[in-house]
Amino acid sequence: MNPLVQPDPGLFIWTILTFLVLVGLLAKFAWRPLLDALESRRATIAKSLEDAQKARQELERLQRESAEMMRQARVEAESIISRSRSDAEALREELKQKSRAEAAAIVKNAEKQIQMETARAIQQIRTETVDLSVAIASKILKRQVSKEDHEGLIEDTLKQVETRRHV
Numbered sequence: 450m451n452p453l454v455q456p457d458p459g460l461f462i463w464t465i466l467t468f469l470v471l472v473g474l475l476a477k478f479a480w481r482p483l484l485d486a487l488e489s490r491r492a493t494i495a496k497s498l499e500d501a502q503k504a505r506q507e508l509e510r511l512q513r514e515s516a517e518m519m520r521q522a523r524v525e526a527e528s529i530i531s532r533s534r535s536d537a538e539a540l541r542e543e544l545k546q547k548s549r550a551e552a553a554a555i556v557k558n559a560e561k562q563i564q565m566e567t568a569r570a571i572q573q574i575r576t577e578t579v580d581l582s583v584a585i586a587s588k589i590l591k592r593q594v595s596k597e598d599h600e601g602l603i604e605d606t607l608k609q610v611e612t613r614r615h616v
Contacts, residue, residue, distance in 0.1 A: 579603055 582599055 575603070 579596070579599055582603060
């Protein structure tokens, strides 16, 4: 038989002993640092996942807050637009009332002026009528009629004309 294939108890013991020493050395010097590195890596990954979860939750919270702020901004914008419209409507009504009041004042002023001009024209016509009547009466009577006599005649005549107009 081939000596390489034959079991040798001394070689067998030395192989097991070498294997156990190697496993002990690996366990002490390589396995522990490897396990520590793996644990550190696992902790880092767990922390990263936890941070990612927190970041996702924060993002969702910020999105909710952003949506709420947008909703509030829309509500405020609608409120501002509504107030602006109502203020514009109130201003329009106020301007309409002012313009109506100004127009009424202008019409009233014009009516006053028309009444004053009419009264002045009537007074001027009366004065000219009195002067003309005095001149005509003087020629007819061939004498000078006093202004008081003439005014009395005119007043009587005007009263008669007015009573005829009302009847």
